[in-house]
Amino acid sequence: MNLYFVRHGETEHNKKGCYYGSIDVSITEKGVLQAEKGSEKLKDVNFGKVYVSELKRAVQTANILLKDKQFELIKDKRINETNFGVFEGKSHEEIKALYANEWKHWCNDxxxxxxxxxxxYIQFYNRVKSFMDDILKLNEDNVLIVTHGGVIRSVYCYLLGGNLDFFWSFGSRNCDITIIKYEYENLYIDSITHV
Incomplete structure (x- = not known):
């Protein structure tokens, strides 16, 4: 089975560099162009199932990636981005100023x-893990999963035996296409393509 993970296209919040996991924003014109480039790279792949985050930026990206192909988008909240709570929409400088004590605890743990x-992050990882455990039960050749950078990094940790320390060891750019193969009960990253 081939799992095609795609991070959503660029948003205004990406450009601002703030934390915004659960804020529901649209992709920018650049994000649309990124998704169109991704669509070109995926045009010859026949997907059996398509999973998306519930958030608008992932749904918009998925619709562009699939172009005229008719697919049911299976929305799954387990692949929504991290919920940063009161930190949402703020830069790390703003969080540090407004929530100094919480910021310190966050940096320490x-x-x-x-x-x-x-x-x-442990709660977040556990929901991504639950999603992956279910995905591996599918009997499909190709599955498209349109989601978020934090989810994709968590999937990499999942591949590495659940070692969360690897989370910061990988990048995930907007509309990157990661192909993960599942063969003989073994998962491995086959490729990561920047669009």
Whole structure:
């Protein structure tokens, strides 16, 4: 089975460099162009299923990637981006100024700390893990999964035995296409393409 993970196209919040996991924003004109380039690279792939985050930026990207192909988009909240709670929409400088104590705890325990009204990275990883456990039960040749940078980095950690320390060891650019193969009960990254 080939799993095609695509990060959504660029958003205004990407350009601002702020935390915005659960804020529901659209992709920019550049994001549309990125998705169109991705569509060209995926045009010859016949997908059995298409999964998307519930968030608008992922759905918009998926629709552009698929162009005229008719697919049911299976929305799954487990592949939504991290919920940063009250940190949403703020830069790290703003968080540090407004929530100095919480910022300190987050820096000291980025995996276990839960931002007020948000979720910890461990909680986030566990929902991504649940999604991946279910995906591996599918009997499909090609599956498209349009999601977010944090989800894709978490999938890399999943491939590496659930070692969350690897989260920061990978980049994930807007509209990157990552092909992960699942063969003989073994997962591996086959390729990562920048559009």
């Amino acid at each position: 980025w995996k276990g700390f839960t931002p007020p009204e948000g979720e910890s």
